[in-house]
Amino acid sequence: MDFDFSPILISWRFLAGGLVVTILLSISTIVCATILGSGIGLGRAYGKRWLCVPLAFYVDSMRALPILVILVWIFFAFPIAFGETLPPFLAAILALTLHISAYVSEIVRAGVVSVRFGQTRAGLALGMSSAQIICKIILPQAIVRILPPYGSILSITIKETAVATVIAVPEYMHQSEVIASQSLRPIEVFATAMVVYFILLFPVTRGVDFVYRRIAHLGRS
Numbered sequence: 400m401d402f403d404f405s406p407i408l409i410s411w412r413f414l415a416g417g418l419v420v421t422i423l424l425s426i427s428t429i430v431c432a433t434i435l436g437s438g439i440g441l442g443r444a445y446g447k448r449w450l451c452v453p454l455a456f457y458v459d460s461m462r463a464l465p466i467l468v469i470l471v472w473i474f475f476a477f478p479i480a481f482g483e484t485l486p487p488f489l490a491a492i493l494a495l496t497l498h499i500s501a502y503v504s505e506i507v508r509a510g511v512v513s514v515r516f517g518q519t520r521a522g523l524a525l526g527m528s529s530a531q532i533i534c535k536i537i538l539p540q541a542i543v544r545i546l547p548p549y550g551s552i553l554s555i556t557i558k559e560t561a562v563a564t565v566i567a568v569p570e571y572m573h574q575s576e577v578i579a580s581q582s583l584r585p586i587e588v589f590a591t592a593m594v595v596y597f598i599l600l601f602p603v604t605r606g607v608d609f610v611y612r613r614i615a616h617l618g619r620s
Contacts, residue, residue: 406582407591417574418595424491424570425557431496432556436503443504444511445533454504461501466562470494474566491563499556506548510541543617550607554600571595 407414443454461469474490477483485493514537522532564573572592579588 402587403584404587404591406578406584407588410578414571414574414578414595417569417571418599420488420568421557421560421570421572421599424488424495424560424563424568427492428495428499428556428560429553431492432499432503432552435496436500437507439500439504440507441511441533444508445529458501458504461498464498466494466498466559467565469498470562470566473497487563487566487568490566491560491568495556495559495563499552499559502552502555503549506545506552507541509548510545511537513544514540539617543611543614546607546611546614550604550611553603553607557600557603558596 439454439458443451443458446454470491473494474485474487477485477490511533518536519532522536527535560570561572563570564576567573575588575592579585582588
């Protein structure tokens with residue numbers, strides 16, 4: 400079998416544009432999911448019971464549903480239900496955020512709960528408020544402890560942006576599919592896509608591991 404990578408070289412600008420969209424979609428999702436997931440995780444760890452029940456239902460629901468189902472429902476059912484059509488890029492961010500935030504919330508909740516309760520008692524004995532204890536004692540240790548699983552979430556988020564191709568978001572996988580169908584060279588195009596995703600993901604996962612090794616001692620109690 401002869402391999403021909405010329406279609407990729409000819410269309411590199413087209414693919415580069417898709418890669419930029421993938422990066423923007425990943426960053427937007429990570430930021431939104433981290434904020435939402437952290438709020439949910441802290442709400443479940445320290446919130447009232449009436450708040451914990453709906454938050455737990457949300458987390459379990461989002462983890463039970465495939466991301467493709469969430470994405471398709473938001474993009475196609477949202478206009479029917481609310482009479483408003485979301486742009487594909489915004490719909491992808493919303494779907495990915497709802498899905499990823501459920502996992503982030505569990506990581507955050509596990510991190511704050513893992514800090515020994517004796518430290519909370521010590522903070523109360525020193526006259527600190529609950530907010531001060533959380534911000535100055537619990538969270539600094541919890542953030543260090545959640546870094547390894549959070550790094551996995553980062554890589555999962557970047558990979559799951561590829562699902563946005565089903566609603567025609569011009570991210571890298573969508574652009575690769577266009578080139579593959581036009582050039583009739585799917586092996587070369589998708590092999591290149593594998594390499595591109597690896598190059599994109601490897602520094603992220605290694606970077607998180609490097610940071611964790613440098614500050615791991617700060618999370619011990």
